[in-house]
Amino acid sequence: MEGLTLSDAEQKYYSDLFSYCDIESTKKVASNGRVVELFRAAQLPNEVVLQIMELCGATRLGYFGRSQFYIALKLVAVAQSGLPLRVESINTVKDLPLPRFGASKNEQESRHTTSYSSDTENQGSYSGVIPPPPGRVQVKKGSVSHDAVQPRTSTDQQESTSPVVSPQQSPPTSPHTWRKHNRHPSGGNNERSLAGPGPFWSPFSEAQTGSSAGDAVWSGHSPPPPQENWVSFADTPPTSTLLAMHPASVQDQTTVRTVASATTANEIRRQSSSYDDPWKITDEQRQYYVNQFKTIQPDLNGFIPGSAAKEFFTKSKLPILELSHIWELSDFDKDGALTLDEFCAAFHLVVARKNGYDLPEKLPESLMPKLIDLEDSADVGDQSGEVGYSGSPAEAPPSKSPSMPSLNQTWPELNQSSEQWETFSERSSSSQTLTQFDSNIAPADPDTAIVHPVPIRMTPSKIHMQEMELKRTGSDHTNPTSPLLVKPSDLSEENKINSSVKFVSGNTVDGYSSSDSFTSDPEQIGNAVTRQRSHSGTSPDNTAPPPPPPRPHPSHSRSSSLDMNRTFPVTTGQQQAGVVAHPPAVPPRPQPSQVPGPHVHRPVDAEGLITHTSTSPQQIPEQPNFADFSQFEVFAASNVNEEPDDEAEKHPEVLQVEKSSDPSGSLRVAKTDGRIEEKTAASAPANVGKSTTPLAPPPKPIRRRLKSEDELRPEVDEHSQKTGVLAAVLSSQPSIPRSVGKDKKAIQASIRRNKETNTVLARLNSELQQQLKDVLEERISLEVQLEQLRPFSHL
């Protein structure tokens, strides 16, 4: 066998056919089955077929390999063009039209045709004629036949319809085209082959357009040129189906005729648009649909109720299941009634179905209804949209761009959920996915699928509302009950403590976020409260219920408030000092003992302070000395140990200053902490001095701070003299918060995140607990039943 050279178009076409026949994907096709069908469909005499098979070597091999298949196809083309079959003719014959195969889906057609009430004869002729390769010829045919049709009688219609068969054709009576197209093995096959022959035709179509070659074509020779094939198969079935579609009256038929004839003009006009949109509604069709709509519902802006529509469409004698599906597709807003657009879409789908086209899974874009109020523009849009709809994947329809913009315009306007629609329209304009004929068109976009139930209705749909609800609830779930929300409430409740809280937070030097301050605030608040209570109330019991150690970060939301810092740090520092003095032990107790040796403890405190960085409020550093001094003064004064106040003061002062300065020198962050700690330590003893209540364990350093703050507040005034020192300290301190601020924010953010995670987990936990409870209940009930049963078992 000599080598086979194929043109691109042929290549594509052949490969399509091969894949069509190669249902088992074995890369070789048995000579029975689809191959036989195919060859039979080529309408060649049997002996010719046998000859072909022999020539290509299939008989030798017993099956059709890919090369054999191609050769066979080529030979079929040769035979169909009337040339003698020779081996050498494979390559020598140039410009051979592609082999034509009619009735590649004979069974389908017969099925469809039988469903039509009236055309047995048509069926016969029809099935014999099936559309050859997808649309190649069809386009030309269509135009030709349409011209020819007009003067004709019903046969004309058939002609016109038959050429229409090819989906690629500018959709004259598109249903007809669909039908034929449908007969082909899977639209994909057609589309691909379409791409090739596309340019092929145009010369043909133009050549034949003017001619009433339809007649000649019509006569239909058996191995006619492709065009003729089209015409010949333009048999009655198409028309008959059309007629059958309107079993209602003769009037319908005439209307159909008019539609068909009128269509031709459009087709010719649309010849240039070589893409195929089987779902397009032509003007004539639309007019017809509108007229039908008026018979049911005179108001074009009104609805057709579901029952009326049901009756009407039941007349088409389609199975209820299919009608149900058509309804699903066309009732865009799911309201149980049809608007004009929806009705047209439904009608169009019915027509398509009657002509044998499978219903799409999703509504084709060109059938999408527009909003009622935009109906006028929608009609225009409809047309343009239809025109714009591209059936062939290969080509971008020239008219597509004009139509798309109109579609795009209508979509965004109409759309309530605008973002989704806009996406859709953008996509539809940009992509040419619309062209998949049998795939379901643009709506294949996930967006449109989603959007579909959220129609362009004026009234909020339940679905839409529920979706919104879902979104809302979803968002609710995702929003953790921020600790921020919780904390402020706590804060607000504790007015008295607010200041102390702020103070505490302010004292934090670690740059904790405000959320941190909030989270820690309650703790601190509690601490402060308890501390204050304990201090003020001097009752050891009050110190008992201290919240977890607020040590980490008494972040202050208002570090800037110097007042707090001024007052609180004072006390805090002292408190911290005192607390630090007894990190492990119960602070209050040791404090009195600490007094005697503040100096000794100071260094310890300093170190301890540094370790207790977390607990050091930022505010404290500002007036550590101040606080210290006052604290110590008071403390010393109140101290049983009767340390010389001066000494105590001075020492603390010096030490504090030193300490404060030292930490600052050493650690930026720890600096303030250290100072705070010192103050705490210092204040602690003072506090202790003030209140004999044994301070709570180390976790309560803040509390003590706060307590001592309050206590020291009045004393602060007394020690205004210290302000000088404090000022010195303060001056150094402001620099700290700045650097700490950034860390603070970062930490605060992370803490916030953690808190959110916590709340989510907490919720999950609660739900699981609930489930656990349910399960336990069931278990209990089962056990009870078991108990009841047990006595019986003993019997």
Added chain:
Amino acid sequence: MAVCIAVIAKENYPLYIRSIPAEQELKFHYTVHTSLDVVDEKVSAMGKALVDQRELYLGLLYPTEDYKVYGYVTNSKVKFVMVVDSSNTALRDNEIRSMFRKLHNSYTDVMCNPFYNPGDRIHSRAFDNMVTSMMVQVC
């Protein structure tokens, strides 16, 4: 993801039932049937006076070691029963609720179709697609 979804009519016959994998269909049919008792129990427990306030979502009806059964009943006494795999621990209650909501929406769409006779089996493709999307992704 659910392994079985069923729509039961008021008279307790199935309007739509679908399960994957297909070989366990019988078992799921049986499960759904038995869970109807639990549904009735929950519904009657609410009391007639509470019908208006009655929550449509019934929650977990019946846990076994392999799977859990959730129920949902509409105001017209149409019941949705969903069987989910127990190994799918990630399924939260809210997700189940949303799945039922979607089911309910699709069901009402089917109802709105004038060509659908209430009491018929549901053949709607859209409904099928929606259910498929909710089913377990069995490769």
